[in-house]
Amino acid sequence: MAAITVVFQNGLPAKEGEPIRFQPGQQMLGEVVLRPQKDVTCRHLWVGLRWRTEGRGDFDSEEINRVDLFQGTLRGGTVHSFPFAFALPQQPWSYSGVLVKIIWEISVEVDIPWAINLRHQQPFLLLPHPPDDATS
Amino acid sequence: MGLSPPGRRRVVGFRDLFSDFIEFLLSNRRSRIALLVVALFWNGFLVLFLFASGDIALSHLPLFVVGVGLMVLSLYPAVIRWRLAPAEIAVMPKRLRPGEKLTASYRQRIKRDASLRQMIARFVFRETATYWTKNGKRIVTQDFVLDEKTLFFRFPLIGGTLLEQVVEFTVPKETMHTFRSRNNRLEYFVVFQVELKGWVDDRYRAEVEVIAEPPRDSG
Numbered sequence: 001m002a003a004i005t006v007v008f009q010n011g012l013p014a015k016e017g018e019p020i021r022f023q024p025g026q027q028m029l030g031e032v033v034l035r036p037q038k039d040v041t042c043r044h045l046w047v048g049l050r051w052r053t054e055g056r057g058d059f060d061s062e063e064i065n066r067v068d069l070f071q072g073t074l075r076g077g078t079v080h081s082f083p084f085a086f087a088l089p090q091q092p093w094s095y096s097g098v099l100v101k102i103i104w105e106i107s108v109e110v111d112i113p114w115a116i117n118l119r120h121q122q123p124f125l126l127l128p129h130p131p132d133d134a135t136s
Numbered sequence: 137m138g139l140s141p142p143g144r145r146r147v148v149g150f151r152d153l154f155s156d157f158i159e160f161l162l163s164n165r166r167s168r169i170a171l172l173v174v175a176l177f178w179n180g181f182l183v184l185f186l187f188a189s190g191d192i193a194l195s196h197l198p199l200f201v202v203g204v205g206l207m208v209l210s211l212y213p214a215v216i217r218w219r220l221a222p223a224e225i226a227v228m229p230k231r232l233r234p235g236e237k238l239t240a241s242y243r244q245r246i247k248r249d250a251s252l253r254q255m256i257a258r259f260v261f262r263e264t265a266t267y268w269t270k271n272g273k274r275i276v277t278q279d280f281v282l283d284e285k286t287l288f289f290r291f292p293l294i295g296g297t298l299l300e301q302v303v304e305f306t307v308p309k310e311t312m313h314t315f316r317s318r319n320n321r322l323e324y325f326v327v328f329q330v331e332l333k334g335w336v337d338d339r340y341r342a343e344v345e346v347i348a349e350p351p352r353d354s355g
Contacts, residue, residue: 018137019137024348053317053319053320055265055320056265056267056276057264057265057266057267057276057319057320058266058267058268058318058319059319060317060318060319060320062317090348090349091313091315091348092313092315092348093138093139093312093313093348094137094138094139095138095139095312095315095322096137096138096139096140097140097141097263097278097312097322098141098145098263098278099263099264099265099276099277099278099320100263100264100265100315100320100321100322101137101138102138102315103137103138123137125137125138127138127139128348128349128350129310129350
C-alpha cells in the first residue's frame with residue numbers, strides 16, 4: 001500500500017479546521033506525494049479537479065479537469081512527488097447549507113493493474129472573499 | 137466550510153403550508169383538475185354507497201367533511217380570483233451580483249371590496265434538494281428570509297382599484313450565488329403575500345439570479 005498526500009503550494013491560509021482557500025479563476029499549484037511501502041506498478045496516476053454536492057438531495061458532481069501525472073513503477077520506501085497545476089473556474093463557490101453542500105476537492109487515483117486502485121480526496125474551498133470577511 | 141445560508145431560517149407554520157399548497161394549485165392547472173376529479177369521485181361514491189345501503193349515520197360525517205374539503209380545495213383558486221385579479225410583478229434587475237440592490241414592483245386589480253389584513257414582501261433564499269426513493273421523486277426545500285417588509289397593514293381594499301407597491305431589497309455582500317444542478321438548487325426569490333381577512337393568502341414569486349461575481353467594492 002501507499003500513503004497519498006496532496007500538498008497545496010499556494011492558496012490562502014485556512015482557518016483552524018477548514019480546508020485551504022482559493023479564489024475563483026486562480027491558478028492552483030500543488031503536488032501529489034506518494035510513499036509506497038513496496039514497489040507498485042502504476043498504470044495511471046490520475047489527478048482530478050472536481051466539485052460534488054452533499055446533503056439531502058441526490059449526489060451531483062462535475063469533473064472540471066483530469067490529468068495523468070505518471071505511468072511506471074513507484075519504488076517502495078521512496079517519496080515520490082508529482083506537481084500539478086489547475087486553473088480554477090469561477091463557480092460554484094463552496095457552500096455549506098442545511099439541505100445542500102458544495103464541496104470542492106482534488107481527487108487522486110492510482111490505477112494499479114490487478115488490484116484495487118488507491119484513492120484519495122483532498123478538499124479545499126473556492127470562495128471569492130478573503131478569510132476574515134467571509135461568513136463562517 | 138464554505139459560505140453559510142444568508143438570512144434567518146424560515147419556520148413554516150400551518151398557514152404557510154396551506155398557502156404553499158394553494159400557490160402550487162394556482163400554478164398547476166393539471167393538479168387542480170386532478171384534485172377536482174378525485175373530489176367528484178369521492179363524493180359520488182360516498183353518496184351512491186350510503187344511499188344504496190340506506191345506512192346513514194353520524195359516524196359517516198368525517199367522510200362527508202373530507203369530500204367537502206377536497207371540493208373546496210380544488211375550487212379555492214377560483215375563490216381567490218373572485219376578489220383579486222392575477223397580480224403582475226416585475227423585478228429589476230433580474231441578474232445581479234452580491235451587494236447590489238434590486239427593485240420589485242407589484243400591481244393587482246381589486247375585483248371586489250375586501251379587507252386587507254396585511255401585505256408582505258419577502259426576499260428569500262431557497263435550498264431545494266431532490267432525491268429518489270422507491271416511492272418516487274421527493275423534493276424538499278428550506279427557505280431563509282433575507283429581508284421582510286410589511287407594505288400594508290389592516291387596509292380596506294375597494295373594488296375596481298389597483299393595489300400597487302414598489303419595494304427595494306439588497307443582496308448581502310457575503311452570500312452564495314444562484315446554483316442549479318440536476319438534484320440540488322440554490323435560488324433567490326422576491327415573494328409578495330397578500331393576506332385578506334377571512335380569505336386565503338394570495339402569493340406571488342419572482343426569481344432573481346445572483347451571479348458568481350464578487351461585490352464591486354471588494355474588487
